[in-house]
Amino acid sequence: TKKSTFEIQTLTGWLLKQEQAGVIDAELTIVISSISMACKQIASLVQRASISNLTGVQGAVNIQGEDQKKLDVVSNEVFSSCLRSSGRTGIIASEEEDVPVAVEESYSGNYIVVFDPLDGSSNIDAAVSTGSIFGIYSPNDECLADIGDDSTLDQTEQRCIVNVCQPGNNLLVAGYCMYSSSVIFVLTIGKGVFSFSLDPMYGEFVLTQENIQIPKAGKIYSFNEGNYQMWDDKLKKYIDDLKDPGPSGKPYSARYIGSLVGDFHRTLLYGGIYGYPRDKKSKNGKLRLLYECAPMSFIVEQAGGKGSDGHQRVLDITPTEIHQRVPLYIGSVEEVEKLEKYLA
Numbered sequence: 001t002k003k004s005t006f007e008i009q010t011l012t013g014w015l016l017k018q019e020q021a022g023v024i025d026a027e028l029t030i031v032i033s034s035i036s037m038a039c040k041q042i043a044s045l046v047q048r049a050s051i052s053n054l055t056g057v058q059g060a061v062n063i064q065g066e067d068q069k070k071l072d073v074v075s076n077e078v079f080s081s082c083l084r085s086s087g088r089t090g091i092i093a094s095e096e097e098d099v100p101v102a103v104e105e106s107y108s109g110n111y112i113v114v115f116d117p118l119d120g121s122s123n124i125d126a127a128v129s130t131g132s133i134f135g136i137y138s139p140n141d142e143c144l145a146d147i148g149d150d151s152t153l154d155q156t157e158q159r160c161i162v163n164v165c166q167p168g169n170n171l172l173v174a175g176y177c178m179y180s181s182s183v184i185f186v187l188t189i190g191k192g193v194f195s196f197s198l199d200p201m202y203g204e205f206v207l208t209q210e211n212i213q214i215p216k217a218g219k220i221y222s223f224n225e226g227n228y229q230m231w232d233d234k235l236k237k238y239i240d241d242l243k244d245p246g247p248s249g250k251p252y253s254a255r256y257i258g259s260l261v262g263d264f265h266r267t268l269l270y271g272g273i274y275g276y277p278r279d280k281k282s283k284n285g286k287l288r289l290l291y292e293c294a295p296m297s298f299i300v301e302q303a304g305g306k307g308s309d310g311h312q313r314v315l316d317i318t319p320t321e322i323h324q325r326v327p328l329y330i331g332s333v334e335e336v337e338k339l340e341k342y343l344a
């Protein structure tokens, strides 16, 4: 049957359908809705940043030694408060906080949410793409990794860390919201990847792409080549070969925004590879396993692609610390496998 021009499916409607079909439960539906609400608020803050004096740095440095931007701090508050008031989350872990926190018992639910409220925030002052990334787990009190024994942490903090340190394989849901020329919310609940665009007229996310499949191969590479001299020789050779025009006379194209959500979203739709390698200075690369690499790897696999640390599947890695970094190579199956061969 032909779809009417006026027939739209909102994120809320889509989530209710998934709940009716038994793919997700009512609690999870509420958690995802509250995340989408946080994303709408952040989208509006990002759009008005220079008008409402929210550009620039806050003056603090986060646990990872990075300068916090004003919008990093505000977005973290928006995300945390949307999740707390949903009443359905038990523990939340943010890239911007030192340790994961338990939501006060009177409101708390069970789900564990990990998030990076505003990734790529160094792009904000130039009004270039940024995004939020999130992942949702079920509680798991069994310690899956050797997370060491930090005696400065109390029992609740220890329990929160144990629950958060789960491999990406355990993710129930992952998604991101991209703040760009349009606001795009991409989601997987473990049954394909769906994309919703924020309709500024209705203020609602509207389903625009179903069951996204990443192309099997693609001639775009996305790496910060400024780090080239610090890379391993095998990786240098791989990159050099991508630039070789070969018999077709067409080398790969380079595209790099410096905002994982933007670079990933393009890779998902057009195919190719995104990489953040280890180098002489940063032996595990820059990207965080829990808030960046695992959720993106879950999404890419759901779209038929691959997420690797160069040698193994990112989703198989169990974090031993909450802010752990790992190298990331993600995108089209053939491109990631080709890179793995160079690094082997």
Ligand code: AFP
Pocket: 066, 118, 119, 120, 121, 122, 123, 224, 258, 259, 260, 261, 263, 286, 287
């Ligand atoms: P910022 O939030 O500090 O801008 O970092 C963004 C990020 O974590 C990720 O989104 C980018 O892909 C990556 O860092 C860019 O890092 P380089 O600036 O080293 O290329």
